[in-house]
Amino acid sequence: MAGEQPGPGRERQAKIYRDGVFGRRPRVPTDFAGLEAAARRKASVRGWAYVAGGAGEGATMRANRAAFERWAIVPRVLRDVSRRDLSAELFGRRIPAPVLLAPVGAAELLHPEADRAIAGAAADLGLPYIFSSQACFSMEECAAVMGEAPRWFQLYWSRDEGVVDSFLSRAKAAGCEAIVVTLDTTMLGWRPQDLNLGSLPFSRGEGIAQYLTDPRFRELVRERLAAGIGGATPGGRPTFAAVKTLLTMTRKFPGSFAANLRSPEPRAAVETFLETYSRPSLTWEDIATLRDRTDLPVLLKGVLHPDDARRAADMGLDGLVVSNHGGRQVDGAIASLDALPAVAAAVGDRMTVLLDSGVRTGADVLKAVALGADAVLIGRPHAYGLALAGREGARDAVANIVAEFDLTLGLSGLTSIAEATPEILVN
Numbered sequence: 001m002a003g004e005q006p007g008p009g010r011e012r013q014a015k016i017y018r019d020g021v022f023g024r025r026p027r028v029p030t031d032f033a034g035l036e037a038a039a040r041r042k043a044s045v046r047g048w049a050y051v052a053g054g055a056g057e058g059a060t061m062r063a064n065r066a067a068f069e070r071w072a073i074v075p076r077v078l079r080d081v082s083r084r085d086l087s088a089e090l091f092g093r094r095i096p097a098p099v100l101l102a103p104v105g106a107a108e109l110l111h112p113e114a115d116r117a118i119a120g121a122a123a124d125l126g127l128p129y130i131f132s133s134q135a136c137f138s139m140e141e142c143a144a145v146m147g148e149a150p151r152w153f154q155l156y157w158s159r160d161e162g163v164v165d166s167f168l169s170r171a172k173a174a175g176c177e178a179i180v181v182t183l184d185t186t187m188l189g190w191r192p193q194d195l196n197l198g199s200l201p202f203s204r205g206e207g208i209a210q211y212l213t214d215p216r217f218r219e220l221v222r223e224r225l226a227a228g229i230g231g232a233t234p235g236g237r238p239t240f241a242a243v244k245t246l247l248t249m250t251r252k253f254p255g256s257f258a259a260n261l262r263s264p265e266p267r268a269a270v271e272t273f274l275e276t277y278s279r280p281s282l283t284w285e286d287i288a289t290l291r292d293r294t295d296l297p298v299l300l301k302g303v304l305h306p307d308d309a310r311r312a313a314d315m316g317l318d319g320l321v322v323s324n325h326g327g328r329q330v331d332g333a334i335a336s337l338d339a340l341p342a343v344a345a346a347v348g349d350r351m352t353v354l355l356d357s358g359v360r361t362g363a364d365v366l367k368a369v370a371l372g373a374d375a376v377l378i379g380r381p382h383a384y385g386l387a388l389a390g391r392e393g394a395r396d397a398v399a400n401i402v403a404e405f406d407l408t409l410g411l412s413g414l415t416s417i418a419e420a421t422p423e424i425l426v427n
């Protein structure tokens with residue numbers, strides 16, 4: 001038909017069915033339940049606990065899914081949907097779909113290429129990847145595999161203001177186009193899956209690459225060592241696990257392994273990280289300083305109350321990520337989708353509003369956009385794809401969601417995200 005465009009949904013379907021004729025099945029299952037089950041089989045016990053786990057009894061994770069399931073799309077028929085435009089514009093940059101890859105720390109628990117593979121996957125899709133403060137490869141290393149593709153930086157506010165400034169300027173130099181300040185993790189939530197294994201990646205030197213490559217952080221470590229703080233070998237008989245951890249930390253530290261083994265710095269770096277990486281005393285006054293510290297757009301991640309949203313808009317900040325951190329922080333928290341309509345109404349068109357937590361399918365993307373999100377962040381699905389097949393796996397997991405979003409949009413009688421308004425939903 002003249003002017004018809006298959007779009008990413010039909011293209012992806014066609015490729016998968018064509019491969020099927022030759023007996024090839026998709027490496028990354030196309031449904032979330034299958035993806036999750038396959039990733040679980042592949043992951044280590046510790047890796048699975050960290051990535052799939054949540055806070056407390058998991059009530060927030062369940063609430064996230066229940067909120068999506070409560071809303072139903074009411075499709076309309078007989079409206080030429082042969083051409084669909086999925087694209088969205090965020091801070092002047094047009095992206096092919098209203099989807100970003102959420103920051104995930106310590107991804108090396110799932111795959112050795114970790115963030116570098118996720119960055120490559122995002123670049124393959126032309127969708128932004130938000131580099132995590134807790135990445136396993138530095139933002140510079142990740143940027144290096146992305147070409148001109150969009151990338152943002154997620155900041156955990158260190159107790160050391162010098163580290164904050166250093167991260168902000170490195171992010172700008174690495175081509176990041178926005179700063180996302182995560183506010184819901186000034187302390188780690190109560191995470192029984194990790195606690196029951198006694199497993200915190202960072203205490204083994206996993207997920208602290210941004211710090212180990214940071215000049216100000218390294219200086220801080222040396223200052224502390226000079227002052228006699230940190231770097232001491234824990235007392236008692238060394239256990240096999242302790243020696244293994246020590247070797248891992250030493251290997252991760254920049255420089256030669258032999259020199260690192262003799263140096264107190266790797267251990268001191270981990271201790272320094274654990275004592276400084278976030279600040280429970282953070283307030284709006286700190287956030288206000290950001291305007292003078294970066295010229296990049298600033299978004300706050302973890303906002304769920306409309307009053308907080310309004311305050312952020314009044315301060316002239318640029319965006320919000322309505323998020324409960326995938327249910328990893330406060331057990332029994334409001335589902336982020338349930339929080340979205342009031343937050344979006346509170347800021348109107350003064351801010352860009354993004355949403356994450358529980359987005360698993362293309363239909364979820366449509367529901368979030370209809371309820372006021374300009375775009376969504378995908379979290380665990382890309383991490384599970386990474387676990388299965390590195391860069392290609394992360395790419396396919398997100399491509400599947402985008403493909404389904406395209407088909408769902410069209411099959412609902414819509415041809416662009418602007419047409420996705422609350423009227424297309426009932427609950």
Ligand SMILES: Cc1cc2nc3c(=O)[nH]c(=O)nc-3n(C[C@H](O)[C@H](O)[C@H](O)COP(=O)(O)O)c2cc1C
Pocket residue numbers: 050051052064102103104105106132133134135154182301323324325326327356357358359377378379380381383
């Ligand atoms: C393994 C893992 C690590 C995460 N690390 C970070 C992080 O370093 N910084 C951050 O702001 N959010 C982090 N998050 C939260 C995600 O950015 C996102 O908010 C969440 O995964 C969305 O929920 P979903 O996984 O249900 O899609 C992490 C999430 C997971 C699953």
